[in-house]
Each structure stands twice: as structure tokens, then as C-alpha cells.
Amino acid sequence: DAKTTQPPSMDCAEGRAANLPCNHSTISGNEYVYWYRQIHSQGPQYIIHGLKNNETNEMASLIITEDRKSSTLILPHATLRDTAVYYCIVRASQGGKLIFGQGTELSVKP
């Protein structure tokens, strides 16, 4: 599975959009981009995933560049409860295992 690179930490003001970047320059054609988050001392929570097209659900939007070498997770109106570690993971299409990197620690501040 391709490796991902994320900034170790980010701050965001409550109510503003949080844009979390992820680089995955070695991604291959059959690999999906997945995003999970982990609130302290809890299990990870699935957020969203995509292959080529941008995706949106009730939690977030996922923007994938045309060359698929990077992506951005957008939380449109961050709240204090969005404070967590966010993991960007590249995963093979056939239900392959998830390999977690270090993620981005997002702190939403009032």
C-alpha cells in the first residue's frame, strides 16, 4: 500500500472550515483514499473514502487532485468535538488492511 504524508498538527477556529491535507504521491490506480479519525482513548471512526472523484457525506468532503497524488479532507464547520487525530490511509480496492501512519492532530479552539 502507498505511503501517506500528513502534517503532525493543525489548529482550527470553532465554526471555521478545517482543511486537512494528505500527500500520497505513490498511489496506484486501484487504491482508495480513506480518512478516519480517533478521538482520545476511543476506537477510530470512519469518515469518508474515495477513488478519483470528490466525495461528500454528512461528516466531511474529500477533494482528490486530478493526478491523485494528494487529497484534502474538509470539515466545513469545525466544532470542539472534532478535536481528534485524523488519519489519511491509502488502501487497495479489495478490502485490504488499513495501515495507519502518524496522522494529523487537529485542535479546534473556541
Add this chain to the structure above:
Amino acid sequence: GAVVSQHPSRVICKSGTSVKIECRSLDFQATTMFWYRQFPKQSLMLMATSNEGSKATYEQGVEKDKFLINHASLTLSTLTVTSAHPEDSSFYICSASLGGSGNEQFFGPGTRLTVL
């Protein structure tokens, strides 16, 4: 939907004893379950992948005789830490997969193991 539970949520045991952790998919049948461990301030590390009715596949460096995994049904997998030692103290997390391509994994809430 897609709820995964773990039991117990936390356990404290003496060195040398064995501890069993259960992982259940409550509202779906999980063809595959995964076990992770997480040390403080670190990321999750995949330990093993288990498919119902077959032997688990362990990641490199994980001792299969120490971390026994059983996946006897489509809704239950167990991890037994045998002869636990203080260095096995960690946060153990399971996940379950619905199966099929491009599917997401759903994670349990984790089990905090402390070995005295």
C-alpha cells in the same frame, strides 16, 4: 448500523496470567476482523487479520503463540494475550469489515490492558 463492541473495556491483570478480549459485530456479519494495538502517543499498529473459520494472519514481528486469535463466527473474534507481561500493557482495538471491494472497516471502542 455497523456497530462493533469490545469486552471488557478495561482490564488489569497480574503478570503471567492470560487475558481474553472479545470483539463483536452487533448488526452485521463480518467476514474479516482485524486486531490492532496502540501504545501511548503512538499510532495504531496492525497485529493480525482474521477470517471466519480460518487461521489468523499475523503481521511481521507479532508472536502468534502469545497473541491467540479465534474467529469462530461471523460476529465474534477473540484475542487472548497469553502469559501477559507489563510490556503487553496497551490499548487493543479490533475492527470488522463488511466484505467486498472498497469497503470500510468499523472499529470497536478499544480495550485498555494494564499488566501489573
